Amino acid sequence: MNEAGVRGDAQETASNRAEAAEQLALAKLFETFGASRDVKKNAFIFRSEEESQEIYFVQDGLVKISQFAQEGQSITLFLRHKGEVFGAAEVLTGQKRQRYARCITDSRILSIPAASFIGLLRQHPDALYALTVANARRLLQTQRYVETLVSRPVAWRLAQLLLQLGVRSGKETVVTLPLSHEEISYVIGCSRQTVTETLGRWRDDGIVRYEKKQVVIFDTDAFEARL
Incomplete structure (x- = not known):
């Protein structure tokens, strides 16, 4: 370093x-x-x-x-x-x-x-x-x-919120979602549909496991490096 x-x-x-x-x-x-x-x-x-x-x-x-x-x-x-x-x-x-x-x-x-x-x-x-x-x-x-x-894309804003709410253990970060998708959209300034679509895209790409009230980020360092 x-x-x-x-x-x-x-x-x-x-x-x-x-x-x-x-x-x-x-x-x-x-x-x-x-x-x-x-x-x-x-x-x-x-x-x-x-x-x-x-x-x-x-x-x-x-x-x-x-x-x-x-x-x-x-x-x-x-x-x-x-x-x-x-x-x-x-x-x-x-x-x-x-x-x-x-x-x-x-x-x-x-x-x-x-x-x-x-x-x-x-x-x-x-x-x-x-x-x-x-x-x-x-x-x-x-x-x-x-x-x-004003300056950051929605995916970046959503990722930062998840990292803030999550608990890291080794490579993984586990996020128990206390907010609905609609509430998340208000916090990060986008539509509810965009929140749902972004989480779904990350799941399809194999970056996260996404269930109704939980998101697991498989490799937190790699996830942050994508932002």
Whole structure:
């Protein structure tokens, strides 16, 4: 590996360590001061136009942040994974909920009342710093997401989403699909038919095994190299 590659790997490792430390600081805050509840798949955590009364942390599971379009369609904007905070923006800006949050899988959610949250951040500067950096990362991710929708082909966008959701073991990556094809199409900016056709083409080419709720990528490195 050349010098630039070594530097790139070192920077990525340092970034991953920093992100893990930030998640740990937020996890400790919510585990110490938050209330825990188990939320079933498809249950709402909050709905649009509700008062913003709590901030949430995904201790386990997967949550989608969505909104309804004018035609009544549900558009998934963000996914919140284990170790991530959500619902803070409206609390910190004093607004009602702009979107709704719903569990994609059975999840365990920790919550802190809005009235307590700001005071806790003042008392725990490590958590305040972690939340600030997490929000900055999300802003950069949103910018990259917009650039991706404009410049990258659908197959690339779908592949990146699958790799994000999947669990790698050896060469294979197993993706248990928590989203319908229609929801995936909203996330990556295409039609439902295009999602189905792309998965079907990869299956016919022998790249993946594709069933109703699962995709197995046979050779993850080769799959990424095709993108």
